[in-house]
Amino acid sequence: xxxTVIAATVLLASASSSQSADLTLCWAAWDPxxxxxxxxxxxxxESGHNMSxxxxxxxxxxxxxxxxxxxxxxxxxxxxxDSQWIGGSAEAGxxxxxxxxxxxxxxxxxxxxxATVTGYxxxxxxxxxxxxxxxxxxxxxxTYRKDWFEMPENQAAFKAEYGRDLDVPxxxxxxxxxxxxxxxxxxxxxxxxxxxxxxERGSEGITMGVTNALYNFGFEYENPNQPYDLxxxxxxxxxxxxxxxxxxxxxxxxxxxSSDWYMSESIDAFKSGLVALQMNFxxxxxxxxxxPNVGGDRSGYFPNPAGPGxxxxxxxxxxxxxxxxxxxxxxxxxxxQWFAQPEIQKKWWSLGGYSALRAVVEDPSFAxxxxxxxxxxxxxxxxxxxxxxxxxxxxxxxxxxxxxxxVIAGQGSAQEALDGLVKDWVEVFEDEGKL
Amino acid sequence: xxxxxxxxxxxxxTPLPLRHRIRGLSDRTIAWIFVAPTLILxxxxxxxxxxxxxxxxxTNYRANRPNADVKFIGLRNYERILTDSxxxxxxxxxxxxxxxxxxxxVVIGFALAWLINRKFKGNDLWTTxxxxxxxxxxxxxxxxxxxxxxxxxxxxxxxxxxLTGVDPSSFTMIGEVRLAPWAIVIVDxxxxxxxVMLICLAGLRSIPDYIYExxxxxxxxxxxxxxxxxxxxxxPFLMLAVLFRGxxxxxxxxxxxxxxxxxxxxxxxxxxxxxxxxxxxKWRTGYASAYAVILFVTxxxxxxIYVKALNRVKDR
Numbered sequence: 193x194x195x196t197v198i199a200a201t202v203l204l205a206s207a208s209s210s211q212s213a214d215l216t217l218c219w220a221a222w223d224p225x226x227x228x229x230x231x232x233x234x235x236x237x238e239s240g241h242n243m244s245x246x247x248x249x250x251x252x253x254x255x256x257x258x259x260x261x262x263x264x265x266x267x268x269x270x271x272x273x274d275s276q277w278i279g280g281s282a283e284a285g286x287x288x289x290x291x292x293x294x295x296x297x298x299x300x301x302x303x304x305x306x307a308t309v310t311g312y313x314x315x316x317x318x319x320x321x322x323x324x325x326x327x328x329x330x331x332x333x334x335t336y337r338k339d340w341f342e343m344p345e346n347q348a349a350f351k352a353e354y355g356r357d358l359d360v361p362x363x364x365x366x367x368x369x370x371x372x373x374x375x376x377x378x379x380x381x382x383x384x385x386x387x388x389x390x391x392e393r394g395s396e397g398i399t400m401g402v403t404n405a406l407y408n409f410g411f412e413y414e415n416p417n418q419p420y421d422l423x424x425x426x427x428x429x430x431x432x433x434x435x436x437x438x439x440x441x442x443x444x445x446x447x448x449x450s451s452d453w454y455m456s457e458s459i460d461a462f463k464s465g466l467v468a469l470q471m472n473f474x475x476x477x478x479x480x481x482x483x484p485n486v487g488g489d490r491s492g493y494f495p496n497p498a499g500p501g502x503x504x505x506x507x508x509x510x511x512x513x514x515x516x517x518x519x520x521x522x523x524x525x526x527x528x529q530w531f532a533q534p535e536i537q538k539k540w541w542s543l544g545g546y547s548a549l550r551a552v553v554e555d556p557s558f559a560x561x562x563x564x565x566x567x568x569x570x571x572x573x574x575x576x577x578x579x580x581x582x583x584x585x586x587x588x589x590x591x592x593x594x595x596x597x598x599v600i601a602g603q604g605s606a607q608e609a610l611d612g613l614v615k616d617w618v619e620v621f622e623d624e625g626k627l
Numbered sequence: 628x629x630x631x632x633x634x635x636x637x638x639x640x641t642p643l644p645l646r647h648r649i650r651g652l653s654d655r656t657i658a659w660i661f662v663a664p665t666l667i668l669x670x671x672x673x674x675x676x677x678x679x680x681x682x683x684x685x686t687n688y689r690a691n692r693p694n695a696d697v698k699f700i701g702l703r704n705y706e707r708i709l710t711d712s713x714x715x716x717x718x719x720x721x722x723x724x725x726x727x728x729x730x731x732x733v734v735i736g737f738a739l740a741w742l743i744n745r746k747f748k749g750n751d752l753w754t755t756x757x758x759x760x761x762x763x764x765x766x767x768x769x770x771x772x773x774x775x776x777x778x779x780x781x782x783x784x785x786x787x788x789x790l791t792g793v794d795p796s797s798f799t800m801i802g803e804v805r806l807a808p809w810a811i812v813i814v815d816x817x818x819x820x821x822x823v824m825l826i827c828l829a830g831l832r833s834i835p836d837y838i839y840e841x842x843x844x845x846x847x848x849x850x851x852x853x854x855x856x857x858x859x860x861x862x863p864f865l866m867l868a869v870l871f872r873g874x875x876x877x878x879x880x881x882x883x884x885x886x887x888x889x890x891x892x893x894x895x896x897x898x899x900x901x902x903x904x905x906x907x908x909k910w911r912t913g914y915a916s917a918y919a920v921i922l923f924v925t926x927x928x929x930x931x932i933y934v935k936a937l938n939r940v941k942d943r
Binding site for chain 2: 254255258259262280284285392393394447448449450451452466582585586589593596597598600601602603623
């Protein structure tokens with residue numbers, strides 16, 4: 193009798209553990225993560241699984257999470273990893289390949305914004321091999337002080353100086369004019385500055401910023417017809433002009449002491465009324481809109497302006513993957529299946545998460561659902577992303593070093609910086625056996 | 628109880644099986660038994676990693692690709708490092724930081740110790756106030772000095788503005804190439820001068836009064852007493868302080884990372900910061916191992932020469 197009771201207890205315990213899992217989702221510590229915690233409560237209620245979250249601040253996110261993956265750690269069942277990790281994580285076997293699962297569940301990548309599928313889910317790029325579900329669409333765009341733009345005295349002064357209305361810029365040249373105009377200007381008795389731009393050196397900041405100028409002046413990562421052929425593309429005349437533009441923008445129009453700024457510093461500068469323009473990822477827009485000092489009608493949003501070589505913006509955002517070392521893979525896949533549903537994606541958007549599902553963003557009501565929704569759509573249509581190669585970290589840090597040295601430290605010329613970058617990248621690809 | 632009786636009592640108190648087991652062990656064996664755990668730990672924690680690092684330095688190993696083929700590439704990593712101008716730039720930045728912090732800390736630390744060594748009211752209170760910075764965490768110091776250096780709200784800029792009349796927002800200590808190397812020197816000096824001061828104070832207090840009294844009898848001036856008694860007798864202490872601070876500052880990481888992150892450009896990228904980026908951000912483990920071996924040989928060589936000089940000064 194005693195043996196029967198014990199066996200029944202063990203059976204019950206194992207049955208309940210197979211039904212209810214403790215899932216841990218790893219992501220960066222930022223506003224969208226809080227929205228995801230809120231959203232995931234519905235999943236807990238529906239599935240009976242418990243959700244835990246491991247959020248790491250952006251500057252340490254890659255270090256912490258890549259160490260976790262590289263060591264085969266079991267902390268994370270689900271990982272919303274950066275888009276650049278996809279190549280390395282797929283090749284090193286950190287992520288579970290999701291093709292079969294998508295086929296079984298009827299999830300098709302055609303339902304997601306194409307740029308997010310390429311950016312967040314595919315490896316190798318351009319092939320139908322999926323390692324993530326696009327989870328959070330993001331792109332670099334601009335926020336501006338609409339109330340300052342609308343001040344009659346500013347409008348008159350700008351028109352007198354530049355011969356046109358003070359309005360949202362459509363080109364990078366116009367953007368620089370506006371930033372120059374506001375630099376050092378007195379507004380409401382306070383000295384303000386032109387623009388907060390990305391200059392951070394340690395992780396990925398200045399690269400995520402400078403690419404918005406480089407792309408639009410003609411920079412390309414490689415020869416479109418010959419992979420890993422860099423010379424003449426990375427350091428083309430257009431790319432050099434783009435880098436010079438970014439340095440000029442930094443020199444002329446940024447607040448003193450902004451030599452190491454990334455997302456949070458730019459947000460602080462904008463919200464404290466220090467700058468007229470702010471370069472930042474779209475994830476900040478809900479927070480700006482709700483801010484008591486600069487929110488509502490006081491701020492506006494626009495996509496990265498075009499340059500002489502094209503019209504692009506740096507892609508941000510992430511996909512959600514199942515970690516291959518997880519002991520709760522079934523429950524993790526269940527979460528992805530739940531997250532992919534259109535009604536959940538709609539709620540995700542309403543909570544402040546940028547859905548990448550076409551059914552949500554192509555809904556006629558989407559563009560007017562928030563003041564920044566149209567800008568998000570326009571920006572997502574022009575995205576370009578950094579390398580997602582397994583050696584992306586080496587490629588990224590070389591670019592950080594080369595660009596920071598020229599733009600912030602003023603060492604050497606733009607041509608030297610990009611020639612040096614070609615040299616570094618060639619060395620990386622040689623080490624990788626790709627050249 | 629006599630000593631023999633105590634030994635006998637201890638021997639009889641030892642359980643019989645154990646007594647039988649250790650009866651045949653020589654003193655040398657027992658000594659080895661006691662030393663062995665330390666030796667094993669030393670081998671496991673220091674010697675094995677060192678040998679392993681040397682081995683890795685000849686390969687293209689990457690710790691983030693455990694399944695990839697590891698190729699033996701001979702001296703390629705060493706060649707790359709020694710011919711890389713960026714590496715030499717970080718060496719220069721480290722040398723600048725090391726030389727200036729040591730110079731300033733020794734001069735100011737010794738001067739403070741000399742002043743504190745005099746008997747005056749509030750002596751203990753001033754000593755406590757002076758040593759406060761070294762009790763703080765480098766993370767705290769790094770963070771609050773970034774605020775002090777802020778061009779818009781930073782007290783440091785306002786102080787300079789007050790003293791010189793320049794606009795406080797016209798310069799950025801941690802954002803300008805010409806100022807950033809000095810910004811980190813100032814903070815490290817502020818934080819660690821008290822440490823040098825304490826060691827110098829110990830040296831000053833170890834000088835017996837009768838030596839000065841004898842010098843007074845010989846009508847030696849204060850200046851002469853300082854150069855012929857104080858300085859030579861404090862010198863071993865001072866050299867020890869320089870050794871400690873030199874080793875610490877050669878591997879400086881936390882304070883500078885929090886202050887400047889190695890920037891602007893790579894103006895304040897010290898070797899330890901550079902090495903960390905290579906090893907744990909770019910994951911070039913083989914390359915970083917070669918880099919670490921070069922640094923180890925450099926530090927080991929310099930430290931050996933220095934310790935010999937220190938011993939010579941002590942023996943004088």
